[in-house]
Amino acid sequence: MKLTPILIFYLIVQCLSAQVQDKVDFVHANVFVNPITEEKTIEGAVTYEFKVLQSVDSLFLDAHNMSFSKVELDGVSVPFENTGNKIIVHYDFKKNASHQLIVSYTAHPKQTVYFLGWEDSVDGNEQIWTQGQGKYTSHWLPSLDDMTEKVEFDLTLIFNNGYQVISNGSLINKERLGQETKWQFDMKQPMSSYLVGFAIGNFEKKTINSSSGVPIELYYEPKDSLKVEPTYRYTQHIFDFLEKEIGVPFPWQNYKQVPVQDFLYAGMENTTCTIFSNQYVIDSVAFVDKNYVNVNAHELAHHWFGDLVTETSSEHHWLHEGFATYYAYLAEKDIFGDAHFHWHLLETAKALQNLSEEGQGEALQNPGAGSLTFYEKGAWALVMLRDRVGDTFFKQAIQNYLKKHAYQNVTIPDFIAEMERVSGMDLSQFESTWLFEEDFPMEAVQTYLSRMEPSIKHYFELTQKIGNQSENAEAILRPIWATLAVTQLKSNLILDHGAQFSNDFLKEILEVGGVKERQAVALVLEQFPQELKNEMEGLLADASYTTQEAALFKLWSAFPANRTQYLDQTNGLIGFPNKNLRLLWLALALVTPEYHPEKSADYYGELNGYTGPEHHFETRLMAFQYLQSIGGFSDDALKNLIDACDHHVWHFKKSARSILNTYLANENGLVRIRSLYPTLNEAERLFLDEKLGE
Numbered sequence: 302m303k304l305t306p307i308l309i310f311y312l313i314v315q316c317l318s319a320q321v322q323d324k325v326d327f328v329h330a331n332v333f334v335n336p337i338t339e340e341k342t343i344e345g346a347v348t349y350e351f352k353v354l355q356s357v358d359s360l361f362l363d364a365h366n367m368s369f370s371k372v373e374l375d376g377v378s379v380p381f382e383n384t385g386n387k388i389i390v391h392y393d394f395k396k397n398a399s400h401q402l403i404v405s406y407t408a409h410p411k412q413t414v415y416f417l418g419w420e421d422s423v424d425g426n427e428q429i430w431t432q433g434q435g436k437y438t439s440h441w442l443p444s445l446d447d448m449t450e451k452v453e454f455d456l457t458l459i460f461n462n463g464y465q466v467i468s469n470g471s472l473i474n475k476e477r478l479g480q481e482t483k484w485q486f487d488m489k490q491p492m493s494s495y496l497v498g499f500a501i502g503n504f505e506k507k508t509i510n511s512s513s514g515v516p517i518e519l520y521y522e523p524k525d526s527l528k529v530e531p532t533y534r535y536t537q538h539i540f541d542f543l544e545k546e547i548g549v550p551f552p553w554q555n556y557k558q559v560p561v562q563d564f565l566y567a568g569m570e571n572t573t574c575t576i577f578s579n580q581y582v583i584d585s586v587a588f589v590d591k592n593y594v595n596v597n598a599h600e601l602a603h604h605w606f607g608d609l610v611t612e613t614s615s616e617h618h619w620l621h622e623g624f625a626t627y628y629a630y631l632a633e634k635d636i637f638g639d640a641h642f643h644w645h646l647l648e649t650a651k652a653l654q655n656l657s658e659e660g661q662g663e664a665l666q667n668p669g670a671g672s673l674t675f676y677e678k679g680a681w682a683l684v685m686l687r688d689r690v691g692d693t694f695f696k697q698a699i700q701n702y703l704k705k706h707a708y709q710n711v712t713i714p715d716f717i718a719e720m721e722r723v724s725g726m727d728l729s730q731f732e733s734t735w736l737f738e739e740d741f742p743m744e745a746v747q748t749y750l751s752r753m754e755p756s757i758k759h760y761f762e763l764t765q766k767i768g769n770q771s772e773n774a775e776a777i778l779r780p781i782w783a784t785l786a787v788t789q790l791k792s793n794l795i796l797d798h799g800a801q802f803s804n805d806f807l808k809e810i811l812e813v814g815g816v817k818e819r820q821a822v823a824l825v826l827e828q829f830p831q832e833l834k835n836e837m838e839g840l841l842a843d844a845s846y847t848t849q850e851a852a853l854f855k856l857w858s859a860f861p862a863n864r865t866q867y868l869d870q871t872n873g874l875i876g877f878p879n880k881n882l883r884l885l886w887l888a889l890a891l892v893t894p895e896y897h898p899e900k901s902a903d904y905y906g907e908l909n910g911y912t913g914p915e916h917h918f919e920t921r922l923m924a925f926q927y928l929q930s931i932g933g934f935s936d937d938a939l940k941n942l943i944d945a946c947d948h949h950v951w952h953f954k955k956s957a958r959s960i961l962n963t964y965l966a967n968e969n970g971l972v973r974i975r976s977l978y979p980t981l982n983e984a985e986r987l988f989l990d991e992k993l994g995e
Contacts, residue, residue: 322445324355325394328491332442332456336429336501341416343408343441346371349452350401353394361389363439363446364406371405388443404443413440415949417562421915425523427464428502430561430576432569433495435615444494448611449710451491458484458499465504467520469497469572471554488572489554491708493611498571500559507533511540513550518557521582531585532593533558539598539632543605546631548700552609552707556601563918565950567596570603570625580878580919587877589816590847594636598629610706615668617713619736622672623665623679630680643754644789646684649677650750653741662739666713681746682735686720688749689731694724756787760794767798774798775806782810788817795821804832811836816845823851829859841867846876850885857889864893879919884911888927905933912941918953921945925960934964939977943985965992 328350335344351360365386372381374392382389388404408414413433418426431438436446444452456468459481470488477483504520507529511517517540519533536558544551553573560579568577577600581593606624634642652673656662663670665678687695698720706715713736721728734742751758767774778794785791795802795810799822802810807826811819811833819840824847829837840852849871856867868890876882887908890896911924925942928934934942942964945957964970971993978986 322360322447322450324353324357325351325360326354327351327445327450327452330444330452330454332454332497333459334442334456334499335459336414336416338416338419338427338429341410341414343410343414344406345408345442346403346405347443348401348403350399353396353398353400356396357394359389359391360394360402361387362404362443363436364388364408364443365440366409366411367406367443368409369404369406371403373403375401376403406443408441410440412949413437415563418915421913423915425503426562426915428500428561430500430502430559430564431498431571432565432576433498433571434565434569435495438494438497442494442497444497446494448493448495449613451493451611451708451710453488453491454494454497455488456486456497456499458486458501460484460501463503464501465506465520466499466501467504467518467557467559467574468499469574490552492572492608496570496572496608498569498574498576500561500574500576502559502561504559509537511537511544511551513541513544515540515551516555518555520557520559522560522579525582528582528584531588532560532582533597534588534592535594535636536597538636539594539601542632542635543598543602543628546628546635546696547602547605547703548696549605549703551604553604556604558597558600563948563950568600570600570607572604572608575600580917582878586844587846589845590820591877595629595633598632599625602628602632605703609708610703610711611709613710613712616666617711618668618670618675619665619679619682620711620713620716622675623682626676626680627683640754640756640787640789643750643757644787644793646681646746647750647757650681650741650743650746653678653681654743657739657741657743662741664739665736667739678735678741681741682731685735685745685749686728686731689728690720690724690726694726695720698723756785756790759785760790763794764797771798771801775802779806782806788815792817792821796825799825800827804830808833808836811839816843816848819843820845820848820851823848823855826855829855831859834860838867841870846882849874850876850881853882853889854885857893864889865896868893868896879917879923880911881923884908884920884923884927888931891933892931905935908933909935909938912938912945914941914944918945918948918950922953922956925957929960929963936973936977936980939964939974940980940985943974943977943981943989946988947984961992 331348333346337344363386369381369383369388372379372388372390374390380391390402414429414431417428431441438444439446454469458466458468459478460466462477462480462482466484468486470486472484473487474485475482503522505523507519509517509519517536519529519536521529521532555573557573558575558577560577560582562579564576564578568575577596581596583592602625603621606628607621610620612618612620630642630645656673663674665674665682701723702716702719705719717728717732747761751761763777767777791814795818799807807822811822823840837852837856840848841856843849843852853867853871857864868886871882871886874882874886887904890904891901891908908924908927912921912928921941928938942957942961946954946961948954948957965974974989978989981989
């Protein structure tokens with residue numbers, strides 16, 4: 302193959318992309334950030350202080366889609382190259398020299414920084430937030446995607462008055478500058494660049510302190526002031542527990558948590574500044590089924606496992622996600638009890654077993670493994686390791702490992718070596734089973750759970766006794782049902798066999814069971830029987846939005862003569878933050894011809910309105926799905942569907958595109974979409990042109 306000049310340049314860029322910059326050590330960064338909402342850009346500057354470890358003739362920073370107005374080395378302009386992904390500075394850098402590099406830039410981020418609410422008509426919902434996730438901070442800050450480069454980042458942000466700005470470290474100065482405010486944050490220790498982040502929005506905060514005196518700032522939108530307690534319930538408890546359980550004090554100067562709209566994941570452990578999905582901002586009823594406790598503990602645990610000690614590469618990702626998942630489960634165990642802990646482990650074990658049986662099992666040291674492996678199999682590995690070496694050796698090795706490698710990078714062998722040194726045990730068999738094998742060792746897991754949790758042992762025994770004959774389950778279970786003391790045991794037995802229970806037995810369960818047992822009945826029955834009508838109607842007011850949703854739909858389906866009654870009773874219920882109950886109610890009201898036909902236009906308008914970008918993507922997706930099922934898309938909803946096809950959350954985007962494809966498969970749908978073409982923006986038109994082959 303002939304190497305043209307263009308190809309040679311391309312190969313150089315590719316080599317730089319894979320290069321680890323180990324001849325220069327970046328020590329400190331003063332970062333200035335000014336977000337420009339109208340253009341969705343970042344005007345910024347960064348001053349790096351670095352040391353030259355070995356003589357070298359250039360250095361680089363990862364910098365995606367940026368332009369540069371100034372590049373100075375020690376106060377003097379220097380030549381540089383902008384490849385589109387990197388900025389390369391050419392200079393004769395001498396070993397042991399120290400330098401200061403100043404870069405002024407404009408970033409046009411296509412990812413990692415998200416500007417939400419600035420183009421809609423809703424006042425007060427405007428937000429800007431970041432999500433670095435591994436190596437993407439370089440889309441808004443010239444930095445190094447390499448996690449082994451740790452830098453002390455101090456951020457200064459300037460933004461419009463009236464908004465709260467939150468970032469890493471301690472807020473050391475806040476100064477009003479006319480129509481804008483300058484916020485200065487100070488970090489005390491170094492971190493990898495993917496952990497640098499900020500959030501801007503209309504937030505208020507509540508400040509508490511851990512028992513060790515660490516300030517904890519809990520942010521919320523003013524409209525959610527009544528949800529602060531259930532959302533952040535047990536936060537101090539979690540913090541105190543993790544410090545005690547891990548045995549190493551929280552390694553940073555403060556801790557903040559910020560809920561934002563349309564976050565890509567459940568949460569992200571930016572150092573001292575966790576950003577998480579506002580779908581966890583809940584009331585006390587939602588707490589029963591969907592609360593922030595696990596995510597809260599998981600992101601906090603990352604401040605030791607990920608932020609303090611950081612993997613060198615993705616094949617060691619267990620050291621982040623497996624550890625954070627495990628310690629979050631321990632925090633839940635401390636709050637909710639041993640049974641909760643072990644039953645949840647059984648649930649994840651079943652999922653991992655299914656993965657193995659489908660031939661999709663993955664080794665923990667596989668850098669391309671999925672979340673189920675890194676998180677859940679990773680947590681199981683630590684459960685079994687602790688059982689193998691014992692509590693005392695396990696906790697001592699964890700403490701040694703964290704202290705020895707604090708603010709540095711680690712590999713799995715670093716951790717295993719410390720565990721072997723403290724315990725005096727050869728852990729090669731553990732490594733073989735849990736780190737290198739692809740299949741999940743379900744037999745060993747069942748043995749462990751049976752030994753640790755009597756109710757799970759009883760569950761396995763009853764399951765074996767019932768076998769594949771669910772029709773015999775009631776004869777086995779009903780005589781002993783009152784003696785079963787653990788909610789999870791009864792709920793799982795109902796979910797496994799409840800569809801075969803008699804109406805008398807189900808009625809008994811509904812009358813004396815707890816909320817989770819009633820929920821299991823509501824979920825397991827495909828159709829509610831006439832004999833249980835009164836009991837099922839009581840579930841419409843049960844203390845669970847999941848139960849209420851299942852009860853409303855199944856009662857509406859089973860008893861057509863009572864549909865007006867059910868809709869009247871549940872009118873006004875909202876449900877979870879994604880508005881699951883309200884959306885279901887609207888869909889049912891619209892397909893119930895006798896229910897207030899004079900209001901159908903209002904109901905259509907409300908349901909279509911939930912497809913707008915001012916709503917969370919979970920709400921929008923459910924609204925799209927209901928509208929698709931009842932054939933109720935308005936022109937605005939169709940435009941919102943097209944808009945959703947380019948959303949930053951990939952699984953929502955994928956679902957929106959699937960719904961649009963189905964709609965376009967109908968000739969009338971295609972004609973209608975074409976009629977909307979003149980009202981779309983340029984990006985949406987280009988998308989449709991490509992989709993329609995025009």
